[in-house]
Amino acid sequence: VKLRPVDFAERSGFIKGLVRKIIHDPGRGAPMAEVVFHDPYRFKLKKERWVAVEGLHTGQFVYCGSKAQLAVGNVMPLAKMPEGTVISMCEEKASDRGRLARASGCNCMVVGHSDDGRKTRIRLPSGSRKTIPSTCRAVVGITAGGGRMDKPVLKAGNNFHKYRVKRNCWPKVRGSAMNPVEHPHGGGNHQHVGHPTTIARAAVPGQKVGLIAARRTGILRGGKKK
Numbered sequence: 001v002k003l004r005p006v007d008f009a010e011r012s013g014f015i016k017g018l019v020r021k022i023i024h025d026p027g028r029g030a031p032m033a034e035v036v037f038h039d040p041y042r043f044k045l046k047k048e049r050w051v052a053v054e055g056l057h058t059g060q061f062v063y064c065g066s067k068a069q070l071a072v073g074n075v076m077p078l079a080k081m082p083e084g085t086v087i088s089m090c091e092e093k094a095s096d097r098g099r100l101a102r103a104s105g106c107n108c109m110v111v112g113h114s115d116d117g118r119k120t121r122i123r124l125p126s127g128s129r130k131t132i133p134s135t136c137r138a139v140v141g142i143t144a145g146g147g148r149m150d151k152p153v154l155k156a157g158n159n160f161h162k163y164r165v166k167r168n169c170w171p172k173v174r175g176s177a178m179n180p181v182e183h184p185h186g187g188g189n190h191q192h193v194g195h196p197t198t199i200a201r202a203a204v205p206g207q208k209v210g211l212i213a214a215r216r217t218g219i220l221r222g223g224k225k226k
Contacts, residue, residue, distance in 0.1 A: 001025075001028075001032060001049050001050055001051060001098075001102070002048070002049075002050060002097035002098055003048070003050055003064075003075055003089065003091070003097045003098045003137060003139070004017075004035075004037065004046075004048045004064060004075075004097075005095070005097065006094075006095045006137070007040065008040070009040045009065060010064055010065040010066065010075075010137075011065075011066060012065075012066070012067075013065050013066070013067045014063045014064060014065030014066070014067045014068040015037055015038075015040065015063070015064050015065055016037070016038075016061055016062075016063055017035040017036060017037040017048070017061070017062050017063070017064065018035065018036050018059070018060075018061055018062075019033050019034070019035055019056060019057065019058050019059065019060045019061075019062060019073075020034045020035070020036050020047075020058065021033075021034050021058055022034075022052055022056070022057075022058060023049070026165050026166075027165075027166060028051075028104075029103060029104035029145050029148050030051050030052065030102070030103060030104035030105075030143050030144050030145040031051075031052045031144050031145060032049050032050065032051060032052060033049065033050060033051070033052040033056055033073075034047055034048075034049050035047070035048050035049070035050070035062060036048075037064075050089055050098060050139065051088065051089050051098075051102050051139075051143055051144070052143075052144045053072060053073055053088055053089075053139055053140070053141030053142060053143060053144055054072070054141055054142045054143075054144050054146070055072045055073070055141060056072065056073045056141070056144065060073060062074055062075070063075075064076070064137075066079075066080060068080075070082070070085065070140060071140060072140055072141040073139065073140065073141060074139070074140050075137050075138070075139050075140075076137060076138070076140065077134065077135055077136065077137050078090075078110060078113075078120040078122070078132070078134050078135075078136050078137070078138060079113070079117060079120065079134035079135065081110050081138075081140070082110070083110055083111065083112050083113070084109065084110065085109070085110045085140065086107050086108075086109055086140070086141065086142055087101070087107065087108050087109070087110065087122075087138035087139060087140055087141070088101040088102070088106060088107050088108065088138065088139050088141060088142060088143040089101065089102055089138060089139040089143070090108050090122065090132075090136065090137075090138035090139075091132070091136035091137050091138065092132060092136070093132070093133070093136070094133050094135040094136055098137075098138075098139075100122075100124060100130075101124070101125055101143060102143065103125075103143065104143055104144065104145030104146060104148050105142065105143060105144075105145060105146025105147060105148065106125040106142075106143050107125065107141075107142040107143060108122045108123060108124055108125065108138070109122065109123045110122055111123050111129060113134060114134075117134055118133065118134055119131050119132070119133060119134060120132060120133070120134045120136070156171075159171075174191075175193075175209060176188075176191045176192065176193055177191060183209065184206075184207060184209055184210075185197075185209065185210070193210075197210035197211050197217075198210060198211045198214045198217060199211065199212055199213070200213065201213035
């Protein structure tokens with residue numbers, strides 16, 4: 001799931017694409033959009049798939065390039081976006097075809113541009129800020145599928161079906177609920193670990209469970225540095 005590769009059409013103007021369909025990806029929370037472009041060099045169509053944004057619909061035309069308009073679904077360089085623009089599927093390095101804000105409901109925001117116009121400051125979904133080249137492209141809009149986790153699961157059967165289509169990661173049994181032959185945290189006349197859960201980086205396999213090579217433990221105090 002990537003943006004289309006950068007070519008002469010995108011660098012010098014724009015290229016028009018048509019949203020053919022919105023697709024569900026089993027391993028992904030956000031829907032995908034299948035966009036069809038005319039190949040600028042050969043007589044054929046090229047399909048690209050990237051993460052759909054809110055408001056995108058089938059039959060919609062999207063424009064990719066430096067001369068594209070600032071509209072939801074369009075792909076354009078950060079240098080052409082004003083401050084405060086909400087974006088998704090943002091590139092981290094020029095032409096890497098989209099690395100940031102790809103999960104459902106996520107978005108970045110353009111915070112500002114450098115004086116020489118070469119660097120752009122963006123706010124990531126985590127709240128931290130990052131400086132990236134202004135030639136990086138992004139899709140205008142918020143990634144679709146937001147609020148997916150708001151509905152409560154309510155029962156284990158729903159969790160079963162949720163993880164059935166993904167991978168074998170549910171249910172997770174706690175180590176302290178096991179026997180001592182099965183886990184370093186197992187055993188005891190009541191459920192307790194019995195020793196610090198921090199473990200050295202050089203521990204042998206089998207010992208290496210818990211907080212591996214922890215720099216610190218306990219509750220986090222203070223705010224995040226911007």
